[in-house]
Amino acid sequence: MTEAAIRRVPKVLLHDHLDGGLRPATIVELADATGYTRLPTTDVDKLGTWFRGGAHTGSLVRYLETFSHTVGVMQTPEAVARVARECAEDLAADGVVYAEVRFAPELHVEQGMSLDEVVEAALDGFRAGSAGTGLHVRALVTAMRHQARSLEIAELAVRWREAGVVGFDIAGAEAGNPPTRHLDAFQYIQRANGHFTIHAGEAFGLPSIWEALQWCNADRLGHGVRIVDDITVDPDGNATLGDLADYVRDVRVPLEMCPSSNVHTGAAPSIERHPIGLLRRLHFRVTVNTDNRLMSGVTLSSEFATLVETFGYGWSDIRWLTVNAMKSAFLPFDQRLALINEVIKPGFEGLVP
Numbered sequence: 001m002t003e004a005a006i007r008r009v010p011k012v013l014l015h016d017h018l019d020g021g022l023r024p025a026t027i028v029e030l031a032d033a034t035g036y037t038r039l040p041t042t043d044v045d046k047l048g049t050w051f052r053g054g055a056h057t058g059s060l061v062r063y064l065e066t067f068s069h070t071v072g073v074m075q076t077p078e079a080v081a082r083v084a085r086e087c088a089e090d091l092a093a094d095g096v097v098y099a100e101v102r103f104a105p106e107l108h109v110e111q112g113m114s115l116d117e118v119v120e121a122a123l124d125g126f127r128a129g130s131a132g133t134g135l136h137v138r139a140l141v142t143a144m145r146h147q148a149r150s151l152e153i154a155e156l157a158v159r160w161r162e163a164g165v166v167g168f169d170i171a172g173a174e175a176g177n178p179p180t181r182h183l184d185a186f187q188y189i190q191r192a193n194g195h196f197t198i199h200a201g202e203a204f205g206l207p208s209i210w211e212a213l214q215w216c217n218a219d220r221l222g223h224g225v226r227i228v229d230d231i232t233v234d235p236d237g238n239a240t241l242g243d244l245a246d247y248v249r250d251v252r253v254p255l256e257m258c259p260s261s262n263v264h265t266g267a268a269p270s271i272e273r274h275p276i277g278l279l280r281r282l283h284f285r286v287t288v289n290t291d292n293r294l295m296s297g298v299t300l301s302s303e304f305a306t307l308v309e310t311f312g313y314g315w316s317d318i319r320w321l322t323v324n325a326m327k328s329a330f331l332p333f334d335q336r337l338a339l340i341n342e343v344i345k346p347g348f349e350g351l352v353p
């Protein structure tokens with residue numbers, strides 16, 4: 001089960017940030033083209049190393065600081081469209097067959113783009129980059145949780161749903177910015193019969209997960225790793241679940257786990273001690289994701305390869321995680337089913353008994 005072999009099987013990605021997945025060479029070219037002068041270096045290799053180094057700090061706040069440079073070069077429709085096109089190309093080359101890629105339009109308006117123009121440019125790029133590949137890409141529109149534009153961004157998400165936006169999200173520094181600050185935005189999405197996920201249980205613990213589910217009614221949790229704080233395991237390995245952990249497992253709340261990113265931001269102590277091991281064993285609705293391919297230096301295939309190496313996962317685990325992700329996508333039911341039966345299951349034929 002090499003990384004190359006994992007690249008060849010169909011995979012599904014639910015949690016990937018557009019502004020966290022740029023190619024270093026593209027950042028340098030876009031900085032030049034758009035007059036952005038604040039890059040720490042214009043040497044492509046050094047820049048890639050700089051992003052990974054800056055991100056692997058064990059602090060979400062420090063991790064997020066590196067995004068000022070990616071967002072800094074994504075301030076024109078051409079730049080956003082190019083980054084989205086290359087994102088789709090890179091995911092297709094990694095064997096991803098369905099992806100939901102997220103971005104925060106409010107971060108891309110510094111040079112005069114409107115929120116709608118940002119979304120339009122990203123969707124154009126996704127379409128161009130996925131054309132002729134086996135990849136289906138959809139967008140999630142994110143609001144920044146420390147800002148006060150979430151209702152406006154929720155309206156934007158609903159406005160673009162026929163064109164490829166399948167959901168809404170909040171991201172940014174979690175501590176001090178609880179999900180209930182944005183209740184009106186989540187209620188707007190619900191009234192419009194839309195879908196949303198919330199970054200919760202990453203840099204803050206159970207109260208954030210509880211609010212996301214029981215006050216805001218999130219369809220999925222971004223990360224959600226701290227749900228393990230509501231589980232106790234005795235020395236024999238028997239697990240006892242608290243009420244919230246029971247709820248998350250019982251109603252099959254999808255957990256968008258991002259193992260490497262979680263280590264880099266301090267949400268998990270190491271890959272070996274990452275909660276995914278326990279949660280998968282307890283049959284939570286776990287999915288595997290990249291979060292930020294640039295900052296965390298990963299691909300979806302490399303994340304799976306890391307899990308194979310660390311937890312001894314086999315092809316059946318990868319297929320289970322992939323089907324979990326496809327079931328949890330914000331795509332209509334018939335399309336999810338078609339991808340599972342016509343693409344994912346045949347893609348694992350001969351590998352899983």
Ligand SMILES: O=c1[nH]cnc2c1ncn2[C@H]1C[C@H](O)[C@@H](CO)O1
Pocket residue numbers: 017018019020060064067071102103104107142171172173199202261265291292
């Ligand atoms: O892991 C994360 N947690 C919280 N916020 C994040 C994470 N990764 C990226 N973001 C933020 C930074 C981006 O600028 C924003 C939109 O993609 O989302």
Ligand SMILES: [Zn+2]
Pocket residue numbers: 015017171199222291
């Ligand atoms: Zn994220």
